[in-house]
Amino acid sequence: MIRIAPSLLSADFARLGDEVRDAVAGGADLMHFDVMDNHYVPNLTVGPLVCQAVRPHCAVPIDVHLMVKPVDRIVPEFAKAGASIISFHPEASDHIDRTLALIRDSGCKAGLVFNPATPLAYLDHVMDKVDLILVMSVNPGFGGQAFIPSALDKIREARRRINQSGRDIWLEVDGGVNASNAGAIVAAGADTLVAGSAVFGEKDRAAAIRRLRESLAKA
Numbered sequence: 001m002i003r004i005a006p007s008l009l010s011a012d013f014a015r016l017g018d019e020v021r022d023a024v025a026g027g028a029d030l031m032h033f034d035v036m037d038n039h040y041v042p043n044l045t046v047g048p049l050v051c052q053a054v055r056p057h058c059a060v061p062i063d064v065h066l067m068v069k070p071v072d073r074i075v076p077e078f079a080k081a082g083a084s085i086i087s088f089h090p091e092a093s094d095h096i097d098r099t100l101a102l103i104r105d106s107g108c109k110a111g112l113v114f115n116p117a118t119p120l121a122y123l124d125h126v127m128d129k130v131d132l133i134l135v136m137s138v139n140p141g142f143g144g145q146a147f148i149p150s151a152l153d154k155i156r157e158a159r160r161r162i163n164q165s166g167r168d169i170w171l172e173v174d175g176g177v178n179a180s181n182a183g184a185i186v187a188a189g190a191d192t193l194v195a196g197s198a199v200f201g202e203k204d205r206a207a208a209i210r211r212l213r214e215s216l217a218k219a
Contacts, residue, residue: 003030016054017056027210027213041141048078069089070094072099085109086111091118110131110132138176143196177212
C-alpha cells in the first residue's frame with residue numbers, strides 16, 4: 001500500500017479544519033504538518049496550538065515534520081497536541097539518538113529527515129530507533145518547488161538500508177511530488193508520498209488524490 005500524505009503547507013490556512021476534512025474524505029492516509037521556525041529554514045509556519053486545533057478534524061494520523069532548531073524542547077508539545085509521527089533533521093539535534101528516544105517515549109513514531117545534501121550515514125547507528133525515513137526532494141522551507149531528480153538515488157539507497165535492517169520502516173518522500181513523477185518515486189522504493197500543491201492546489205482534492213494513485217497503477 002502506498003500512503004498519500006497531503007501537506008497542509010499548501011492548504012488555505014484561513015479554513016484549515018475544512019481543508020483537513022476535505023483531504024481525508026478524498027482519500028488521504030496521513031496529514032503532513034510542516035513546522036518551520038525561520039531559523040533552521042527561512043520560513044515561519046505553525047506550532048503545537050495549530051496542531052491541537054486541527055486534530056479533532058483529522059480522522060487519520062498527523063505526520064509532523066519539524067524544521068526547527070533546537071528540536072528537543074518542542075517534541076513533547078507536539079506529542080500532546082496530537083501528533084502520531086514526529087520527524088526531525090539530524091542537523092537540528094545535538095544528540096540524534098536522544099531525540100529519537102524522546103519522540104518514542106512521548107508516544108509517537110520517530111522519523112529522521114534528509115535534505116538533498118544530507119548524507120544517509122546519520123542512520124548508521126540509529127536504525128533500531130527509526131520508524132520513518134523522510135527523503136527531501138527539494139530544499140526545505142517553501143512549498144511549490146520542483147522535484148530534484150537526484151533524490152531518486154537517495155531513495156534507492158534508503159530502501160536498500162531499510163531492507164537490510166529487516167525492520168518495518170516507512171520511506172517517505174517530500175517535495176515536488178505529483179502525478180507525473182510519483183511512479184518513479186515509488187519504483188525507487190518510497191511507500192509514503194507527501195503532496196502539497198498536487199492536492200491542495202486543486203479544487204477537487206479527491207480527484208487529485210485519485211490521479212496520484214492512478215499514476216502509480218500505470219507506472
